[in-house]
Amino acid sequence: MNCGKLTESIYERSVIKVVKTNSTENSKFYDGAGLGADCAVLADSRMPHNTDAMCAGSATGQAMASGRDKKVIVRAYLAAVNHIIACCANKAVSGLQYAHANITVAIPEKMREIKVRSMIEAVSVQAEDTGIPILTCNVQVLQAVAEPVVTCVVNAGIENKSDSNLVVLRKRALIGEDIVMTKWLGLEGTAVIAQGSAETLCKRYPADIVEEAADFYRYLSVVSEAATAVKSGASYLHVLREGGIFGGLWELAAANGVGLVVDLKRIPVRQETIEVCEYFDLNPYELMAGGSLLIATPNGGELVRALEASGVPATVIGRTALGNDRVIRHGEESRFLVPADGDQLYRYYARALRNC
Numbered sequence: 001m002n003c004g005k006l007t008e009s010i011y012e013r014s015v016i017k018v019v020k021t022n023s024t025e026n027s028k029f030y031d032g033a034g035l036g037a038d039c040a041v042l043a044d045s046r047m048p049h050n051t052d053a054m055c056a057g058s059a060t061g062q063a064m065a066s067g068r069d070k071k072v073i074v075r076a077y078l079a080a081v082n083h084i085i086a087c088c089a090n091k092a093v094s095g096l097q098y099a100h101a102n103i104t105v106a107i108p109e110k111m112r113e114i115k116v117r118s119m120i121e122a123v124s125v126q127a128e129d130t131g132i133p134i135l136t137c138n139v140q141v142l143q144a145v146a147e148p149v150v151t152c153v154v155n156a157g158i159e160n161k162s163d164s165n166l167v168v169l170r171k172r173a174l175i176g177e178d179i180v181m182t183k184w185l186g187l188e189g190t191a192v193i194a195q196g197s198a199e200t201l202c203k204r205y206p207a208d209i210v211e212e213a214a215d216f217y218r219y220l221s222v223v224s225e226a227a228t229a230v231k232s233g234a235s236y237l238h239v240l241r242e243g244g245i246f247g248g249l250w251e252l253a254a255a256n257g258v259g260l261v262v263d264l265k266r267i268p269v270r271q272e273t274i275e276v277c278e279y280f281d282l283n284p285y286e287l288m289a290g291g292s293l294l295i296a297t298p299n300g301g302e303l304v305r306a307l308e309a310s311g312v313p314a315t316v317i318g319r320t321a322l323g324n325d326r327v328i329r330h331g332e333e334s335r336f337l338v339p340a341d342g343d344q345l346y347r348y349y350a351r352a353l354r355n356c
Contacts, residue, residue, distance in 0.1 A: 014117040019134055022124035059087055061154045063241075067349070068147050069195050070115070071217050073123040075188060076150040077101055078220045079241055079290050081132055084154045085226045086237040086293070099156035100135040101127065106142045106149045119148070130221060132156075173236040173256040178300025179318045180234075181268060181292060182225045182307060185245045188290035189345040190273045191216035193280065196352065205275055213272035220291040225312040229295045232306045236296040240289035243340030246328075247286065250339055252294050253326050262318030262337075264330040280351065282344040296320060 063079030065072050080101065103123065107116060116139065127134050132154060194201060194213035201210045222239060229237055236256060240248040245267055253260050269284060277284040297303045300316035307314040321327075326337035 010113055010116075014113055015120055015137055015139055018117055018120045019124045019137055022121055022128060024128065059084055059156050061087060061156075062151070064149070064151050066147060066149045067192055067196070069192050070118055071122050071191075071195075072148050073103060073105060073119045073150050073152075074126045074217065075192075075220065075290060076152040077103065077123050077126060077134075077154075078130070079239075080152040080154040081130055082220075082222045082226075082239045082241075082290070084156055085223055086239045088156070089226050089230045089234075089237045099132045099154060101132055102136045102153045102155070103134060103138070104151045105137070105139045106145045107139065108145050108147060109141055109143060111141075111148070130223065173252065173258055173296030173320050174298075175258055175320055175322050177235055177296045177298055177320045178303075178316050179249075179252070179260060179262065179320065180229075180295040180297060180300045180303050180307075180314050181240075181245070181317045182222070182295070182312055182314045183219055183292045184268045184270045184273065184313070185240075185289050185292065186269070186273045186277070186284045186287035187216045187219050187292060188241065189244070189282075189288035189343070189348075190270070190276050191220075192288070192345060193276050193348055194272070197280075201276065201279060204279060209272055209275060213270075213276055216270075216272070216291070222291065222293050224310060225293055225307055225314070228307050228310045228312065229293070229297070229303060232297065232303045234295045234297040234303060238294040238296075240292040240294060242288055242343045244284070244286040244289045244343065245292070246337060247340030247343070248289060248292075248294050250326060250337055252296070253320075253324075253337075256296070256320070257324075259321040259323040259325040259327070260318055260337075261321050261327045261329065264328055266315055266317045268313065268315050268317075277344070280348050282348060284344075286340055286342075287344040 061080040061083035063076050063083060065076035065079065067075075069075075084099065105116075105119075120137065120139075124134065190213050194210055194216070198210050198214060201213075226237055236252070238248060238252045238255070243250070249260060249262060267285070273284050273287070276282075277287060295303065295314075304314045304316060327334050328337050
């Protein structure tokens with residue numbers, strides 16, 4: 001395809017039509033933006049009229065994703081949605097209002113239209129499932145990119161049941177609270193690698209293992225576990241993604257001014273992730289972990305039971321502690337956690353590019 005914006009015909013049939021036909025919610029809102037109008041305006045018909053609920057303003061979640069996998073736009077969309085969900089769960093607000101997503105995709109010249117259409121279809125279906133519609137989707141063909149690069153921004157109005165103009169954060173993670181992790185480490189990275197190198201991995205592992213790993217995309221939303229955590233009185237939610245579980249633990253401690261002690265053996269991991277990382281010599285603890293939450297809570301056991309009752313596996317992996325030390329224990333051995341030095345998924349990309 002030629003550089004610059006998509007042609008009118010391609011944009012109409014492979015973006016607008018696909019976005020609308022795969023989501024009822026998308027079709028309601030997408031008419032505001034289109035060819036020559038990269039802007040949409042929402043009417044106030046969905047504004048709450050309850051005088052007890054005062055609008056506290058807006059929240060924005062942003063995320064990026066890159067890669068050749070067919071769900072690269074889905075990954076950026078869900079990462080942005082997850083940030084919004086966790087942000088609002090950490091605030092004294094009653095809920096989201098008029099949330100919507102704005103997506104920008106940069107694609108290389110060599111990419112075929114059918115691939116673009118399949119990526120747009122995947123995110124449109126996801127938007128229908130998630131309930132946060134796509135308001136705009138801008139696709140640009142650029143010489144400077146070798147693979148798709150996606151940015152997604154989710155904007156949402158939020159309600160506050162107080163008279164203050166300030167949206168007050170709920171209590172942060174306190175010293176001595178349990179740290180609960182949902183699902184398993186490295187889900188997003190495992191899915192991307194397994195899909196991108198399926199043929200290579202199948203030479204060593206059974207096809208069903210590779211297929212299951214490639215299907216980890218189904219775990220990337222944290223909406224359900226965030227809702228359960230809030231209902232269970234969790235203190236603080238942190239979305240895992242770049243830098244893996246180790247990066248997320250460091251961020252949680254830094255954001256709350258606490259130390260932590262984590263048992264390495266208790267961090268949940270799927271066998272598929274172990275196999276994929278072993279093949280490409282990657283550290284699974286630093287592999288992109290979209291789809292999992294870290295939750296600080298006074299009673300981790302109760303939260304784990306509530307999450308499992310809702311169908312979400314979870315584990316207490318450690319506790320917050322006094323001071324700034326971030327300690328990882330493995331049996332009788334202990335070591336200090338250090339800031340994540342990038343993400344292992346990019347190490348995989350570098351190797352895959354060299355082998356092309």
